[in-house]
Amino acid sequence: MTALRTRSLTLTLLAALVAALLPITSPAPAAARTANLRWGYYVTYDPTSLASLKAHIGELDAVSPYFYQFNGNGSLTDLTQADALTVMRQAGVLIVPMIKNQVQGNDFHNALATPAQRDAVVQEMVNLVTANGYAGVNIDFEGVNPSDGPTLTDFMQRLAARLHPLGKLVTQAVPARASNAPSTWAGAFDYAALGAIDDYVVIMAYDFHWQNDPTPGPIAPLPWVQSVVDYAKTLIPAPDILLGMPLYGYNWDLKSGPPAAAVRFDQTTPLLGQPGATSGYDPTAQAPWIQYTDSAGHPHAVWYDNAGSLHAALGLMQSENIGGFALWRLGQEDPLDWTEIANIATPATRISPFTTTPDRAYFSVSGHSLAYGFKSFWEANGALSVFGYPMTEEFSEANVDAGQVYTVQYLERQRFEYHPEFKGTPYEVELGRLGAQSAQTQNLLGTAPFQAVSSTAASTASCDYFAVTSHWVCGAFRDYWRSHGLSFGDPSTTYRESLALFGYPISQQFTDPTTGLVTQFFERAVFEYHPTNPDPYKVELRLLGDDVLHAKGWIR
16 A cells, blocks of 8 residues: 655554554555545635535535735735635535735745745744644745745745644645746746645646737647646656646637636637637647637637546546646536546446455455455454445545545445554554544534533443543443454453544434434444344444545445
8 A cells, every 4th residue: 555655743642542453464555546636726706616616515525715815925815705614614625725826026036035934924824724724725826936946945845844744735736837948937836846845736737828828729738738747747746746627718809819808618608609600629639619700890719628628638637647636716617527527437436356365355245355454454353344345445545634645445334544654553554533524524513412411411330431522322332332442452352442443422322313313423433223133233333434435426
């Protein structure tokens, strides 16, 4: 299981609570694959962006909302939009706000000229990330003088030095380039240096023809995008590259000249109804176009991107095995774009059967495998009854709590997470906090069953009280919690082994209005009581792994 570049974290408390296993066989480097991270940019200034966010948040893994502006005096302007933030939090996506510079060129230079100025801005960014519980930041500094490249790199290094120990992501949008030829717009961006710092680099592979271009043409012609990716991969680890994909177009007035007007997809459809309008699709560029004459007699040329363009770009992304895509921006897209995104092969796509070996097992029921360390962990800690079948292959994914990227694998009831920084310790494989994640996604944390209760609210004869979270576990649920745990080699199932498997209770028992079952949430599990089941199956674990994959749109 290979993971993306993973920094050492201070995880003492987490390690005390998460899954453990006594020495396991180290995983094979070739086992993991890159999952395509689905990233979308959101803006507050266009209501179409909010409508798209609400409709399609379940088809994204991460959102970069344009919530902050960097000003010439070093301050940050807050543009946070509460309703959009609520949508993102309830969906459980990675929230990585975009911070865009309002000053460019020499003014940008003056704003970050000294180390003290850079440290002050870094401190502001650290404050906003920690105060708001963001997964990290996305830096979109554009119009930087080529001579300020070292300053920009130093700023990113300082930012990473502060955010990475907190388990936060440092990501950056950079201009596209296909070579190291001198460039006024992209010259400040040292791909190799930034690729060594950033967790993800979003390459803005668009505006090949831009608003001020006197010659109309495609925004992101596919051959050029291919050359951009080819060059980037020579300097940046492929799994760390997110391919920026445009969802917009430009409308050039051929008589008045540039600047061209930016257009959303929904604004192109009426243009097809203009008298004498013609349209087509360039198979080389993989882009549609429209030509028409407006009411003033001015000829126009429109180039834009549609679902066909996105299909081609996604194919390139997958063939190059890069980290994923980043859409600029939500609200501008062809509605059929979401069909293309849904059709991307994911780690949940069934694999071809193979003969099981001691190191790797194939499960025909789910069409997936378990290998090496994850297989050993599964077999030693309850296997099918505790974790269920594997529902994905291994892939790289950011931990929502820690903000770091690890090799993971989803099973019906859990997510396995490989931590190379704990290699050779009991914490080399950890379990996801899917119970807590499920409660947050369903907006349950503010409801009555999740509120703290007194230690005198129940009898200790049939209940255990957990002072850490102020909740009781009683009856059949207590018996199940006590009798199941990870294998630490203790003589019998102990408190620490049960805690490592399930975590602390985060609710009281309550009747779930959806299922009608008595239910209790724990950090890593949800217990459900099925009174009609025979013993010992009256207590079952909810299929939380499946729930996450359903929410991602990876399984139906």
